[in-house]
Amino acid sequence: MVGFGGVPDVGAVVERVVATAQNGLEVLRLGGLETGTEPAPFVVVETEKMFKLRRYFPDSPSTGPNVVLIPPMMVSANVYDVTEHNGAVSILDRDGITPWVIDFGSPDSEEGGLERDLADHVVAISRAIDLIVEATGKDVHLAGYSQGGMFAYQAAAYRRSKNIASLITFGSPVDVLAALPLGLPAGLVVPGAEILADRVVSHLWVPGWLARLGFQMLDPVKTARSRLDFLRQLHDRDALLPREDQRRFLESDGWVAWSGPAIAELLRQFVVHNRMVGGGFVINGDVVTLAEITCPVLAFVGEADDIGQPAAVRGIVRAAPDADVYESRLPVGHFGLVVGSASGAHTWPVTAEWIAWQSGMGERPELIEPMVVPEPGHGSGVSFTSRITHGLGSVADAGAGVTRELLSLASNAQRASRAVAQESVRTVPRLFRLGQIQAGTQISLGKLMAENTRRGGDKELFLFESRVLTHEQVNARIDNVVAGLIECGIRPGQHVGVLMDTRPSALVVVAALSRLGAVAALPAADADLGEMLRLAACSVVIADPKNLDTAAAHCDRVLILGGGSGDSREIDRADGHRIVDMEQIDPAAVEIPRWYRPDPGLAADLAFILFTRTQGKLETWPVTNHRFAMSAFGAASAAGLTDRDTVYCLPPLHHASGLLTTLGATVVGRSRIALSNGVDIDTFATEIQRYGVTVVSYTWTMMREIVRAEDFRINQHNQVRLFMGSGMPAGLWDDVVESFPRARVLEFFATADGSAILANITGDKVGAMGRSLPETNAVEIAAFDLENLQLIEGDGGFVRRTEPGEVGLLLSRTKYRFDASSTVLRDVFTAHDRWEVSGHLFYRDADDDLWFVGSVESAVRSADGIVYLPPIQRALSRLSLVDQVVAYGARVSDGQIAIAAITLRADARPESLTVTQLRVALGDLPAEERPHLICLVEEIPVSGSYRPVAAALAADGVPRPAAGMWYRDEEGRYRRYTRAAMTRLGWAGRAATAETSIR
Structure with missing residues (x-):
């Protein structure tokens, strides 16, 4: 453009100006330059309400593998065909692979599109897989970009990998909170995302232009530079044409609307609760976890990707521990993973090689490697060098990066204080409310559940058998059961027995009795049911079909709930029992009496009746609404329960840990309650991950059958942070913490009347009961x-x-x-x-x-002083060979002796237990407070709540000498217990009495 002697070439200048004007006019008129490229051919093979299924290159032979490509919600399905030669579908077709693309359309132009949620998309993908498998007879490879990859993971988990040959994702985050876009700290994003999900976006929608603007704002420096480069080269059509299709896609053609419910659910499930990595997200009423993905996974990682950041993408290796997970890295940003020269040279050829390898038609691609578990706290995974290489080295971007780093540093520096502040925000209102309760305060289980429904009726409450029930659904069921109770003649204040397994119907019955103002008596099915019903003054029992015969054997009137039991609503049996099937009652047809007031219970009113046994004597444990509130609010505060928690309920409802600690605390915390069919090692390991469990409730030795099972395996990346309950032996406590190193044990202690409630909140002293809960x-x-x-x-x-x-x-x-x-x-x-x-x-x-x-009664009065039994049990339970321990008192000629019965673990041999080990285990106890006799026994029975029971052993008196018995001599040492020793000690022929007390 410069002529001879430095004089500008006027002709060249004019030519450039003309070219710029012509190209600019074309851009203004047509939205871009005409490139002459044509989209790849495809046919729509299926049209349904949620999607259209495209098959590209329909004239190509369909003998090769099938790959299904999923776009993100806000991006057009054409993202896989942006450039004619480097587009995904073209490259895959050239490699003998049949590409299918799911087109969700634009929600603002589809019928009902703006009401779509995430589950609708996942179910649609599952439907498309079925269609392709039915048509071709072959499994499919499922691939998705960005949120489309998240959909691919979710659909695979929803189907439990059925008919999916492999998963391929491109910049798709899994552990979202590990690395948020722009390096924003999770502590700032999560509260805002929760507010947006609950109060804002669920009622709005995002148009395509706004989605485009949001994407561009995530990297404003790159956006501005791209536009400036385009203007600078506007005169040079040949230089612009190779990237024109990509530019037009990003600037205008590639964006579609985003429905409000889908955004809200994305924020709620995968940002606030981070359930992609933790499990427990809900699809079409089913609870789903990525841990059930078993097919191979290939994740493409953009080393300069500030949206699907490497640390977030690599979360899949923790979330899907049973899958073989590989990765392939590119020095590109988010969009460059799937569109552009880098993707044409790397992403799609490697994808084709991967599919060939997985189909048995090729070798493992050179540009992939096994994904390793990312170390926590190591940043987003986007290095400063990658950003520079990617072209983000301008002063403005450096300033933005420094700002992000400063935000991160400030966040780390204030993390502890913020955690304390957040905990105070949750805890203080609960404790304040608890402190304000007076005798006439209206409070009850039913009232708390109604309040939660008003706050968030669409949020999940019960998880059971992989299904989910919301607060609104449960509350409606409670009201229906109340109508049925009224129809059956149940009145406020009446004592009603509840004999049901721990499942949603049982919790609904207890809440319905509370809402009615009646009193729920909760006996154990394996105990003296008749005596319990007599003590509680119950003339009617509500039972599920499983417990019908047991209930009918002890009560003349039984109401059945849960599945129904007959064709008639009321059945008069020949033996005089009246059985009423409440499932046959139409609640809409019940005339509600004028006296009915929902949730009338006052703090001073009796709400529940539990049962306890002291020195073999059965006694009632009355629980007022105030006692219930003290336990529920106190436990929720001690456990720090929030609506981000999922509590796995193992204890039965008739135990205080089931009713007060689990049900009460989770209702106060507005947490999800996951119910199990029983204590089973395989079910436990599966449901912990499937439900995204964060808190496990227990009683006594309940966890023993799980953590001490020989084949116990658990994903070490599970989300369990807490075990809460009562009565866990110290040795089992050690094993639980070893099996779940990121969790702690929160042990509660409550007196039988509920007047004292203690908790070991820190969990750093194994076996301690801690201190009284605040406001109790x-x-x-x-x-x-x-x-x-x-x-x-x-x-x-x-x-x-x-x-x-x-x-x-x-x-x-x-x-x-x-x-x-x-x-x-x-x-x-x-x-x-x-x-x-x-x-x-x-x-x-x-x-x-x-x-x-x-207890006062359980203390053993021996000739050489008082011996306390719980310290003996704590000490012996921590022996590595010991499985269970129970201590009890037995009468001898000069008073009592303390006996400790122990069982060994399955892999321990009796001869491996030595007196030295016993002495060391009991070393912290004074010699006179150690057991007089230690016996190896074959079995220690446990109650229905898994408490070791000594009654049968104590009834046999002082045991006769045998192998595996040791007595304490005068110096506190242990020696073999022989007949001569028994005679010398004067212990022969004496009966023993149990001196234990159930707390």
Whole structure:
């Protein structure tokens, strides 16, 4: 453009100006330059409401493998055919592969399109797979770009890999929170995403132009530079044409609308809850997890991808542990993975080689490698060098990058304080509400569930047998059951037995009785049912079909719920029993009486009746609405439960851990409740992952059958953060933490009357009961003379508080007269104070944590002093060879002796247990507080709640000498228990009595 002597070439300048004007006019008039390229040929082989199924190159032979390509929701299906020669479908066809593309269309132009959610897309993909398999008789390779790849993962999980030969994804995030776009910190994004999902976008939709703008704003520097380069070269048509189809796609043609419900569900399930990696997302009413993907996976990773960042993409290797996962890396950004010269030279040829390899028609591609588990906390995976290579080295972008890094550093520096603040936001309102409860406060289980429905009726509540029920569905079922109860003559205040397995119908019945104002008595099916019903004054029992015969054997009137049992609503049996099938009652036809008020329960009202056994004597455990609220709110706060948690409920409802700790706390926390059919190792391992379980509730030795099973296997990338319950032996506690290293154990202790509720919140002291929960009754350990069964006084005649390490009696301060269901003492430590007597013995350590040492009745009064049984059980249970332990007292000539019965683990031999191991295990106990006799037994029975039971062993008295028995000598050492030793000790021929107490 410069002539001789530096003079501008006027002709060249004019020519450039003319060319720029001509090309610019063409762009303005047509939206871009005419490239002369033609789209690849295809036919639509199926049209359904959600999609059109394209088959590209219909004239090509269909003998090769099939690949189904899935676009993201906001991107046109033409993304796989942007350029004539380097487009995905063209390259795949040239390599003998039959390409199919799912076209969702643009929701704003499709009937019902703006109401589509994520599940609709996944179900549509599954339907398309079925169509192709039916037509070709061959499995398909499922591939997707960006969110299309997320759809591919979800569809494969939904189908459990049926008819899917392999999965191929391009820049598709799985562990979304591991690396959010632009490096935004999850702590800032998640709360905003939750608000957007619940209150904003579910009622809106995103038009195509806005989707395009949002994509461009994710990398504004690159967008601005691309446009500037285009303007600079507008005169040079030959230079622009090779990239013109790609530019037009990005600038205008490639974007479609995005429905509001789909955005809301994306934010809720895969950003807020991060369920792609954790499991437990819901598709068409089914609970799904990527852990059930078993087909091979190839994930393409953009080393400069700031949208599907490498760390997020590599989450698939944790989410799908049973799949063989490979990756292939490109030095490109998000769009460059599927469109452009890099994708034409790398992505699609490697994809073709992968499909050939998986189909047995080729070797493993050189440009793939096994994906490794990314180390947490190592950033997004997009290096600064990659960004520079990708062309992001401008000052503006460097400034943006520095800003992101500063945000990240600030986020890390403030993480602890933010976590405390977030926990306070959740916890303080709960505790404040609990502290405001008075005798006349209206509060109950039914009321709490109704409140949750008003807050978020469409959110999931129950997960059972891979199905999901929302708050709204459950609440409607509760109201229907209330109508049925009214039709059956049940009235407020009436005591009704509930004999049902732990499943949604049982929880609904308990909530319906609460909503009606009746009292639910919860007996155990394997206990003395008749006596329990008599003590609870129940004249009617609600049972499921499984427990019908048991209920009918002990009660003249039984209501059946859950599946129905006959053609008639009411059946008079020949033996005089009246059986009413509530499933045959039409709730709409029931005339609701004028006296009915939903959720009338007041804090002082009796809500539930549980049962306990002390010294073999069966007793009722009355639970008022206030006691229920104390346990529910306290446990929810201690566990930090939120609507992001899924709680796996193993305990039965008739146990306090099932009713109060699990059901009550999860309702307060608005968490999801996953119910299991029982304690089974295979079911546990599967459902933990399928449901995305974060919290497991238990009772006693319930986890023993799982973590100690020889074939126990669990995905180490599971989301379980907490085990909560009561009674877990210390040795089992150790095993649980070893099997779930990222989880802790939250052990609760509650007195039978519920006046004291303790929790080991930190979980760092195995076996400790911790401290009283905030806003529950304060507790103290009073000095106590166990021999004379009286409190020990100090200065001024008031009761003395114990010193650290001193065993005393647990007392709980009572705030409300209406809640006192046991002995209440006044003027105990100070004038005018009021304390309930628990009957339980504790000591306080130097950190003010409480340790349970048994009940007043269970303490063994031996010739050489008091022996406490729980410390013996804690110590022996931590022996590596020991499976179960139970300690009990037995009478001998000079009082009592303490006996510890133990069983060994399946892989342990009896001869491997030595006296040295016993001495070391019991070394922290004073010699006089160790068991007098230790016996190996074949079996220790457990109750229905998995509590080891000593009654049968104790009834046999002092055991006769045999192999595997040791006694404690005068110096505290253990020796073989022989006949001579038995005679010398004077233990022969004496009966023993159980001195244990169920807490």
